[in-house]
Amino acid sequence: MSALLRPHRLSPRLALGYLRRRRVVGASLAMAAAHRAVAQTPWPERPVRLVVGLPPGGQADLIARALVPHLASAFGQTFVVENRPGAGGTLAAAAVAQARDLHALGFVLGGPTTTARALNPALSYDPARDFTPVSLLVRVPFxxxxxxxxxxxxxxxxxxxxxxxxxxxxxxxxxxxxxxxxxxxxxxxxxxxxxxxxxxxxxxxxxxxxxxxxxxxxxxxxxxxxxxxxxxxxxxxxxTGDARLFTLPDVPTFEEAGLSDTSFFGWTGVVAPAGFPRDVADRLSRVIRAAYDTDPAARAGLDRTGTEFLGTSPAVFAAFQAREAARWTAVIARLGLRATD
Incomplete structure (x- = not known):
C-alpha cells in the first residue's frame, strides 16, 4: 500500500492534543451560538418600568407618560411609569442600576448619572459603570x-x-x-x-x-x-441659557447681566442598566425621536415652556454626560461639597 494511502496513526500525546483542540473549538462555537441567541432575544419580554426621579406632575414625569403609548406601540409590550423621588434622583437611578433583568429605564436629570458618586462616595452604584445611555431627551434653561x-x-x-x-x-x-x-x-x-x-x-x-x-x-x-x-x-x-426665552423675553441671561461663563441647562435623559443591548438602545432612541417628530402636540407643549427637544443617539448622550460630569465634578471638588450640604 502506498505510504500516502496508509492509515496515519497518531501518538497518544498527539491524539490527546487533537481531542483537546476539538473540545476548545466546539466550546467556542457553542459560546458563539449562545451569544447569537442572546443577541437575538427579543426585548422586552415583560412589562418595562420607566423610573422617574421626581414626583408625578414634574416635567420628567410628563415626558415619560407622553412616551408610554409610543413605546408600547413600537415594542408590543406594556410600559409603566414608576415615580421614585428623593435624594436628588439617586433613588430612582439606583433602582435602574439594580434592574438585573434589564426591564427598567431611568428618566434622569443630571446628577444621578454624572456627579452623584463625587458627592457621595458611599453611593450604592457607579454612575460611570452601571448605566447604558439611550437618549438625551430635552434641555431647558433655569x-x-x-x-x-x-x-x-x-x-x-x-x-x-x-x-x-x-x-x-x-x-x-x-x-x-x-x-x-x-x-x-x-x-x-x-x-x-x-x-x-x-x-x-x-x-x-x-x-x-x-x-x-x-x-x-x-x-x-x-x-x-x-x-x-x-x-x-x-x-x-x-x-441661565445662552439666549432669552421667547416665553420670558424681558428676563436677561447671565451674560447680559454681566456674569460670563455661567450658562447652564437642566436636562432629562433616558438610561438603561449596564449590559443593556446596544442595538436595542439604538432602536429606543429612534422610537423616542420619532414619537416627538410625529406628535406636534407634544412638541408644542415643550415649546410653550421653553424646553428644547433633542432626542439624541446613545453616543451623543454618552459624550454629553461625560462633559457634564467633568464640569460639575470639578465644582464639587473645588468647593468640597458632599451630599449632606
Whole structure:
C-alpha cells in the first residue's frame, strides 16, 4: 500500500492534543451560538418600568407618560411609569442600576448619572459603570425666581441684597447634587454670598414653598414658574441659557447681566442598566425621536415652556454626560461639597 494511502496513526500525546483542540473549538462555537441567541432575544419580554426621579406632575414625569403609548406601540409590550423621588434622583437611578433583568429605564436629570458618586462616595452604584445611555431627551434653561418679598428686580439687585443680609436668604433645590444645588453653590463661592440651602424632593413642592415665602429663591424650570410669574406671586431676575426665552423675553441671561461663563441647562435623559443591548438602545432612541417628530402636540407643549427637544443617539448622550460630569465634578471638588450640604 502506498505510504500516502496508509492509515496515519497518531501518538497518544498527539491524539490527546487533537481531542483537546476539538473540545476548545466546539466550546467556542457553542459560546458563539449562545451569544447569537442572546443577541437575538427579543426585548422586552415583560412589562418595562420607566423610573422617574421626581414626583408625578414634574416635567420628567410628563415626558415619560407622553412616551408610554409610543413605546408600547413600537415594542408590543406594556410600559409603566414608576415615580421614585428623593435624594436628588439617586433613588430612582439606583433602582435602574439594580434592574438585573434589564426591564427598567431611568428618566434622569443630571446628577444621578454624572456627579452623584463625587458627592457621595458611599453611593450604592457607579454612575460611570452601571448605566447604558439611550437618549438625551430635552434641555431647558433655569430661571432664578424669587419671592416678591425680596426687594430685588434684577441679578445685581439680588446680589446686593444677599450681601447686605448675610444668612437671611434661603434657596430651594430639588436635591443635593442636582444642578439647582450645584449652580447656586458655585455662585455663592464665586461671589462671596451667604445663602442657606433647603433641598426638596422635586420642583412642585419646592415651588409651593417658594410661592409661600418659606424659601426666597430658586433656580426653577420655566414650566413650573410661568403662571406664578404672570400673577406676580414670583419674580424672575435672570435666566441661565445662552439666549432669552421667547416665553420670558424681558428676563436677561447671565451674560447680559454681566456674569460670563455661567450658562447652564437642566436636562432629562433616558438610561438603561449596564449590559443593556446596544442595538436595542439604538432602536429606543429612534422610537423616542420619532414619537416627538410625529406628535406636534407634544412638541408644542415643550415649546410653550421653553424646553428644547433633542432626542439624541446613545453616543451623543454618552459624550454629553461625560462633559457634564467633568464640569460639575470639578465644582464639587473645588468647593468640597458632599451630599449632606
Amino acid at each position: 430661571v432664578l425666581a424669587v419671592h416678591p418679598s425680596l426687594p430685588v428686580h434684577d441679578w445685581a439687585g439680588f446680589v446686593a441684597h444677599v450681601r447686605a443680609n448675610p444668612g437671611a436668604v434661603s434657596y430651594a433645590s430639588i436635591g443635593a447634587g442636582t444642578l439647582t444645588h450645584l449652580a447656586m453653590e458655585e455662585l455663592k463661592a464665586r461671589l462671596g454670598l451667604d445663602i442657606a440651602h433647603v433641598p426638596y424632593r422635586g420642583f412642585p413642592q419646592a415651588t409651593l414653598d417658594l410661592v409661600a415665602g418659606r424659601v426666597q429663591a430658586m433656580f426653577n424650570v420655566p414650566s413650573a414658574t410661568l403662571a406664578h410669574l404672570s400673577d406676580g406671586s414670583l419674580r424672575a431676575v435672570v435666566q
